[in-house]
Every structure is written in C-alpha cells, then in structure tokens.
Amino acid sequence: MGEKTKRSAILVQTLATMSIAYLTGLTGFIYAWPSYTIEIFTTNKTVLEAEMSSTEISLLGSLTNIGGLMGTPLCALLIDRIGRKYSAMLFGLPYVISWLIILLTKSINLVLFSIWFAGFGAGGQAITSVYISEISQDSIRGALTSSTVSGFFIGLLFSYFLGGQLTYHQVVYVHLAMSVLYILLLMLIKDSPVFLVLKGREQEAAESIAFYRRVKVNSKLVEVELRKIKMQLDPRLDKILQADEDPTSAKELLEKPATEPRKESSWKFLISSESSKGALFAVIFCMGISILMGAIVLQVYAEPLFKEAVPTMHPNLCSILLAVDYLAAALVCASVIDRFGRKSLMTVTAIASGVFNILLGSQLHFHWAPHWFTAFVIYAYSFVFNLGVAVVPFVLTAEVFLPEVRGLCSSLSMVCMWVMNFVTLIIFNPLVDYVGLGPTFYFFAIICFVGGIYSQLWLPETKGLSVDAIQRLFIKKKKQDS
Known part of the structure; x- marks a missing residue:
C-alpha cells in the first residue's frame, strides 16, 4: 500500500517520464518544421542557395520516415548493450547534429540530409516506451507510458506555435537548444533497474529502485522489487507458466530464484x-x-x-x-x-x-x-x-x-x-x-x-x-x- 500512495515516488517517476518522453517531443519538432518552412524554401525569399523544387519539397516531408525506419533496428542492438539511459541519450544526438547543420548551411542537399538523419532520432522511440515502463510502478504504468504519444503532440504544437511567431533562424536556434536540453535532463536520472539486473549490476539496480521509489537502498521495498525483476529473468519462468502454473514449481521459483539470467x-x-x-x-x-x-x-x-x-x-x-x-x-x-x-x-x-x-x-x-x-x-x-x-x-x-x-x-x-x-x-x-x-x-x-x-x-x-x-x-x- 505504501508503494502506491507514496507521492514523492509518483512525482519522481512522473518527472523522469517527462524527461524520457522529451525524445518524442523532439520528433514532433522535426515533423512539424517542414509544414511551415516550405513557403520560405519555395519563394525568392529562401534562406538557401536556391528555391527547392517540387521533388525536393516532397523529400523534405518524407525523408524523416526513411531515417526512422533505418534507425529503429539500432534500438534492438543498443538497448540491451549500453542500457536504456545511454541509448536514449544517443538517439537524442541526431537531433542536435541535424539542427546544427540546418543552422549553419545554405545547401539544399545538406538540409535534406539533416531531415533524413534526424529520422534516426525518431527511430529511438522504442527505447522511450521501454525505459518508462521499467521505472514505473504497475499502478501508474499505463498513464506514464502513454505520455510518449502526448510528448509527440506537445512537440508538434510547440513547433507550430514557434513557426507562426519567430523567424526561420530563431526557430532553428530554439529547436537546437531544446535538443541539447533533452540530453542534459537524462543525465539527472538513473538507468532502468531491469537492465542493471540483466547485466548483473545488482547494487546499481538497488540504487535505481531506491531513486524511483524514494526509499533507502537497504529497505524491504527495494529487496522485493529486486526479487520481482529476478523472477522475470528466471530461465524457469516460461516452463512454469506453460505448465499451467504448477504450485510446486511456482513455490520453488519464489523461494529459490535463479542466480543467473537466461x-x-x-x-x-x-x-x-x-x-x-x-x-x-x-x-x-x-x-x-x-x-x-x-x-x-x-x-x-x-x-x-x-x-x-x-x-x-x-x-x-x-x-x-x-x-x-x-x-x-x-x-x-x-x-x-x-x-x-x-x-x-x-x-x-x-x-x-x-x-x-x-x-x-x-x-x-x-x-x-x-x-x-x-x-x-x-x-x-x-x-x-x-x-x-x-x-x-x-x-x-x-x-x-x-x-x-x-x-x-x-x-x-x-x-x-x-x-x-x-x-x-x-x-x-x-x-x-x-x-x-x-x-x-x-x-x-x-x-x-x-x-x-x-x-x-x-x-x-x-x-x-x-x-x-x-x-x-x-x-x-x-x-x-x-
């Protein structure tokens, strides 16, 4: 009962979720930007070396999807190797690099390259939902994981608003600054305790649980959460579940959790x-x-x-x-x-x-x-x-x-x-x-x-x-x- 009602724990998990879901907000920026920038790129007032052709405008609106498709498989490769936190930070870098290039260049090809490369950041959205689900309590997990979609819409709305109020370069400056802010915010939170247990780093996992539940590292709650994670990683779990929840096996699982994951x-x-x-x-x-x-x-x-x-x-x-x-x-x-x-x-x-x-x-x-x-x-x-x-x-x-x-x-x-x-x-x-x-x-x-x-x-x-x-x-x- 204490786990469900601890307001400080819910507050920390919510703030951490907002920082993690920030990545989908950056995705919203890159999706909204072309819609109000096309008029600049297709007139004689363009800030680029020349006006964009219809083909180039088409690419401007679609290359992010290509980058996202190409970047998504990297999630599966990185998320279980370097962790949820550092993977999320890594997928924020394409946005920083892309906005920096857009800010400094007048080349149409480099702008199109930046839009494509930013798509790799969009491909990191799978990490966002996994990371949030693994730091959330079961009772509020749905609300917190759904924030990934809210983050995207906030990004769209914020970028549309900027497009109607600021100049071309001012918009790019703001998007660049907010992309850097995303990476800085992630430095303040802990990695997923599930990943840390998966890698055998139990002490760090205990510290992570204590951070998100707002309890001491040696508390009973941390011990219980660690055991729950180990149960999920137990190589016997599939057999127990498929054996129609055999009581004897289940008791063995609870009393003698496996020492090593699969x-x-x-x-x-x-x-x-x-x-x-x-x-x-x-x-x-x-x-x-x-x-x-x-x-x-x-x-x-x-x-x-x-x-x-x-x-x-x-x-x-x-x-x-x-x-x-x-x-x-x-x-x-x-x-x-x-x-x-x-x-x-x-x-x-x-x-x-x-x-x-x-x-x-x-x-x-x-x-x-x-x-x-x-x-x-x-x-x-x-x-x-x-x-x-x-x-x-x-x-x-x-x-x-x-x-x-x-x-x-x-x-x-x-x-x-x-x-x-x-x-x-x-x-x-x-x-x-x-x-x-x-x-x-x-x-x-x-x-x-x-x-x-x-x-x-x-x-x-x-x-x-x-x-x-x-x-x-x-x-x-x-x-x-x-």
Whole structure:
C-alpha cells in the first residue's frame, strides 16, 4: 500500500517520464518544421542557395520516415548493450547534429540530409516506451507510458506555435537548444533497474529502485522489487507458466530464484517463448490496424479539407488547433487508461472512429451537411482516435514483453509502424482514384470495426498487472483458441 500512495515516488517517476518522453517531443519538432518552412524554401525569399523544387519539397516531408525506419533496428542492438539511459541519450544526438547543420548551411542537399538523419532520432522511440515502463510502478504504468504519444503532440504544437511567431533562424536556434536540453535532463536520472539486473549490476539496480521509489537502498521495498525483476529473468519462468502454473514449481521459483539470467539471444528466446510470440502478435496487429484506420492520411489531407470547410481560417491556425485536439485527447487518455483499461479503451475508440469515418466519408461523398460539419468531424475523429486507438498499441508495446525480448519486440513493433505508414500512404492515392475520396473513408471505417472486434474478443486486459502475470494471459489465450 505504501508503494502506491507514496507521492514523492509518483512525482519522481512522473518527472523522469517527462524527461524520457522529451525524445518524442523532439520528433514532433522535426515533423512539424517542414509544414511551415516550405513557403520560405519555395519563394525568392529562401534562406538557401536556391528555391527547392517540387521533388525536393516532397523529400523534405518524407525523408524523416526513411531515417526512422533505418534507425529503429539500432534500438534492438543498443538497448540491451549500453542500457536504456545511454541509448536514449544517443538517439537524442541526431537531433542536435541535424539542427546544427540546418543552422549553419545554405545547401539544399545538406538540409535534406539533416531531415533524413534526424529520422534516426525518431527511430529511438522504442527505447522511450521501454525505459518508462521499467521505472514505473504497475499502478501508474499505463498513464506514464502513454505520455510518449502526448510528448509527440506537445512537440508538434510547440513547433507550430514557434513557426507562426519567430523567424526561420530563431526557430532553428530554439529547436537546437531544446535538443541539447533533452540530453542534459537524462543525465539527472538513473538507468532502468531491469537492465542493471540483466547485466548483473545488482547494487546499481538497488540504487535505481531506491531513486524511483524514494526509499533507502537497504529497505524491504527495494529487496522485493529486486526479487520481482529476478523472477522475470528466471530461465524457469516460461516452463512454469506453460505448465499451467504448477504450485510446486511456482513455490520453488519464489523461494529459490535463479542466480543467473537466461544466456540465449533475444531472437532464440522469442522463438522458444509462447507467451512472447502471442504478445508480439497482439502488439503488431493492434499497431498495424490502428494505422490502417486512416488517421495518417487524414493528417495529409487536413489542410485542403479545412480550406474547403473553413476558408476564413489561416492554415497555420488550423494546424495549431488540430495539434491541440491531439494533445487534449492524449492527456485525457493518460488520465483514464489505468482506470478503464487498455481493452475497453481500444474497443470503444476503434468503433467510435469507424462511425466518424462513415460520417466524414458520406459528407465528402454526398455533401449532405454544411461545410463546417467537415471540420467538426475531422476534429471529433482526431480526438476519439487519439483518445485510445493511437495510444494503446504503444502502451502494450511497453508492458507486455519479458525483459529479454523487450528491446527486440519493441523495435519490431516500431518497424511495423513505419512500414504500415508507408503502405497506407502508398495505397491511398490509387484507392482515391479508383473509388473516390469519400468512399475511401468507408474502407477505413471497416478497418476500425475489425479492430474493435479483435480488441473485444481476443485482446487480453493488462491493466495494473506485472510482467509475469501478463505472460499468463497470452498463454491462456492461446490455449483457449486451441
């Protein structure tokens, strides 16, 4: 009970989470920047050596995704080698270097290189969710891990605001300074105790637990937390879980924890672990289907749709309001996800997103309502989607995997995200040409309903559960399916 009610511990974990999630805010900066800089780069007022061509503008908006896809596999390589803290700091460096180059150069090629290289920093988002989940108490883990999405929207909103207030170079200076600040903040916090135990550095792990729980290193709470981590790393855990929780084996595990963690590689462990494979399928399915629900293409088409619906509003103001909408939904999600759970939030928001897709599609198809209704539906759909569907896959990614495969599976989940973003944007224009813009949103609605049905029938509820308890859910689910 003391662990749950210790306010100083919750405060420290929250502040540490804000520092770690800062990385997704930096990602928001790099995604927002091209949208309000394109006008400068394509006119005779450009600060570069020449005006950008349409191809170069296209690259300016897309190269970050290429860098993110290429950078994500590095997460799996680094996160279990140099630790969560130093990996997170390392993935902040591409932003510092990229903004510095942009500040000093007038070369179009170097600006495009910087946008691509900054994508490597975006590829480090898998580390962010893992790091936060491993320093958080089970009772508030969902709220804290969901902050990775909130951080991205805060970055978008802040950058959009700067773009409307400051000059080109002033914006770059601010982004550079805030990228450096991210690395400095991470120096003030401890590495993940799970990683430290994994590397056999128990004393440092105890100090880390004491830091985040605000207790003394030799306290009973630290001893209990260390034992819980060792249980997660015990090579007998899979056998016990798959043996339908044999009481004798479970008692042996509790009383005589293994002295050394598993020695096999992450890939071998993933292949041999039934619960890990079940968890990976659930995460990848939720991640993939959430992207196919159409939110990303709605963002792409938001500006022309807003111009039609509310032509009197400035595009920058529309972008700022949309970012506020995203952020408000993510903050509400953070406050309710540990109360209502992942499963119900995913189910309800997926179905609601399907309804709004039908409304938007029919409005674009038949124009049966006033123009302002188009803007209303876009904002309403964006809010509902980011209230649950957009966040739950990232929360699941952070909490459902055992420590041995957490880095690998989180990276695979992020690869799925980058690939599905690419696939969705690639098929969107041909689909619009074939059936029209309105009916395309009917297709997205069907995907939303499929996601809601999957969540309700097959997605286990992981709210407030420890990692080993979550593994039992995926093993039981597989047995039930069989």
